[in-house]
Amino acid sequence: MEYDPLEREFGEFDSPLFRQVVNQFDAVKERTGVDAGALERLRYPRRTAIVTIPVKMDSGETEIFFGYRVQHSLTSGPGKGGLRYHPNVSLGEVSGLALLMGWKCGLIGMPFGGAKGGINCDPTKLSQGELERLTRRFTLEMIPFIGPDVDVMAPDVGTDEQVMAWIYDTYSMHIGYSCPRIVTGKSVDLSGTKGRREATGRGVVYCIEEASKRLDIGLDSARAVVQGFGNVGSVAAQELFMRGVKVISVSDVRGAVYNGKGLEIDKLISHVRSTGSVVGFSEADSIDPERILALECEFLIPAALERVIHENNVQNLKCRVLAEGANGPTTNEADRILADSGDILVIPDILCNAGGVTVSYFEWVQDIQMFFWDEEEVNRRLKKVMADTFNTCFDFSIAEKVNLRTAALILGIRRVAVKKAARGLFP
Numbered sequence: 489m490e491y492d493p494l495e496r497e498f499g500e501f502d503s504p505l506f507r508q509v510v511n512q513f514d515a516v517k518e519r520t521g522v523d524a525g526a527l528e529r530l531r532y533p534r535r536t537a538i539v540t541i542p543v544k545m546d547s548g549e550t551e552i553f554f555g556y557r558v559q560h561s562l563t564s565g566p567g568k569g570g571l572r573y574h575p576n577v578s579l580g581e582v583s584g585l586a587l588l589m590g591w592k593c594g595l596i597g598m599p600f601g602g603a604k605g606g607i608n609c610d611p612t613k614l615s616q617g618e619l620e621r622l623t624r625r626f627t628l629e630m631i632p633f634i635g636p637d638v639d640v641m642a643p644d645v646g647t648d649e650q651v652m653a654w655i656y657d658t659y660s661m662h663i664g665y666s667c668p669r670i671v672t673g674k675s676v677d678l679s680g681t682k683g684r685r686e687a688t689g690r691g692v693v694y695c696i697e698e699a700s701k702r703l704d705i706g707l708d709s710a711r712a713v714v715q716g717f718g719n720v721g722s723v724a725a726q727e728l729f730m731r732g733v734k735v736i737s738v739s740d741v742r743g744a745v746y747n748g749k750g751l752e753i754d755k756l757i758s759h760v761r762s763t764g765s766v767v768g769f770s771e772a773d774s775i776d777p778e779r780i781l782a783l784e785c786e787f788l789i790p791a792a793l794e795r796v797i798h799e800n801n802v803q804n805l806k807c808r809v810l811a812e813g814a815n816g817p818t819t820n821e822a823d824r825i826l827a828d829s830g831d832i833l834v835i836p837d838i839l840c841n842a843g844g845v846t847v848s849y850f851e852w853v854q855d856i857q858m859f860f861w862d863e864e865e866v867n868r869r870l871k872k873v874m875a876d877t878f879n880t881c882f883d884f885s886i887a888e889k890v891n892l893r894t895a896a897l898i899l900g901i902r903r904v905a906v907k908k909a910a911r912g913l914f915p
């Protein structure tokens with residue numbers, strides 16, 4: 489076989505998302521002013537684990553699933569990042585997401601390194617029993633690789649408080665005592681924190697509030713469109729609705745709904761609880777999910793999956809602010825087009841959705857102390873982290889004449905790289 493330098497460059501991590509994230513890194517790394525050797529190290533994950541997970545299905549047959557965990561860096565503290573259950577999960581996707589987590593933790597100044605994991609499966613097609621057996625066996629296979637001071641998982645697409653509870657229980661049974669710090673995003677009854685479930689969506693809206701002050705947008709006359717109505721999208725929609733923003737359209741994996749007068753988000757959430765989808769909501773019309781990205785609005789929030797805004801649809805966007813609730817929703821080509829036109833303020837993923845890891849950190853701290861805060865305190869601290877980080881990035885972007893994504897990447901990567909350079913390469 490011929491030697492292909494491009495293949496060697498990305499190695500086993502190669503995937504569209506990994507390339508997207510590494511290209512973003514390469515574009516800004518020299519502006520961090522940090523030692524090139526430390527930066528080169530951060531271009532790749534530190535280590536990965538790939539496991540095969542045998543599961544006895546309800547049918548009686550045994551099925552094998554592939555599971556992944558990627559730790560980008562452990563320089564600043566334990567690895568931290570979500571666990572995703574989705575049919576697209578691969579080593580390359582998880583690796584790209586782990587790097588993004590690294591920059592995010594650096595940007596908000598949390599003592600964690602980036603990590604991410606996932607199992608290639610369709611959780612909507614698995615029974616509760618199958619999901620539990622899958623999760624418990626995955627956890628067991630990961631035990632040499634994780635720990636409360638090594639790598640701490642949290643919910644992501646397709647996982648929730650129940651999945652975290654199974655991981656917590658499996659890990660604790662193995663080590664012989666209860667260890668709630670092994671995961672965050674647990675229910676409050678299980679030593680979770682108040683406000684974690686809502687944290688990412690709330691953080692998105694705290695960023696939107698700060699952006700609106702800078703751009704002079706009045707929230708009570710603004711319109712929003714939300715792609716994805718799971719944990720992040722539904723909470724962001726509800727928080728905007730509570731502030732008087734008209735949420736005119738939302739979508740999920742099954743379809744999209746539209747109401748120009750604004751959707752009643754509480755009623756829509758009840759509809760989703762009883763039917764499993766936004767589709768069929770009686771107080772709205774159905775609309776082509778791709779078309780919702782082109783609706784005129786002040787705030788467009790992609791809150792589903794990555795690479796949904798690309799060079800073939802970016803010209804259609806008619807929002808004033810693109811608030812990236814999802815990780816990696818905009819391809820680099822689309823991002824360049826947005827930057828060149830300058831009409832849309834992009835609040836980049838590593839800033840916009842950092843509320844989740846911020847409150848995960850609060851949960852981890854509370855679990856160490858076994859001393860729990862009320863929700864007001866969690867939200868007050870979250871708001872301060874989000875608003876301060878947004879304004880630091882915004883001011884830096886003006887001073888350095890760069891867009892907000894570049895500003896956030898420089899600040900996030902710099903904080904991780906400075907620590908790595910100071911500690912030095914081992915041996």
Ligand code: NAD
Binds near residue numbers: 646718791793
């Ligand atoms: P979730 O599983 O709770 O919800 C995902 C939603 O996206 C669902 O409503 C699903 O139907 C919808 N969806 C899937 N494919 C779609 C498609 N093609 N078109 C429209 N909608 C689609 O997941 P989540 O936790 O809300 O995560 C969403 C995004 O936010 C992901 O990119 C995740 O990495 C990111 N994120 C989540 C958190 C967190 O705390 N949960 C934190 C930071 C970032």
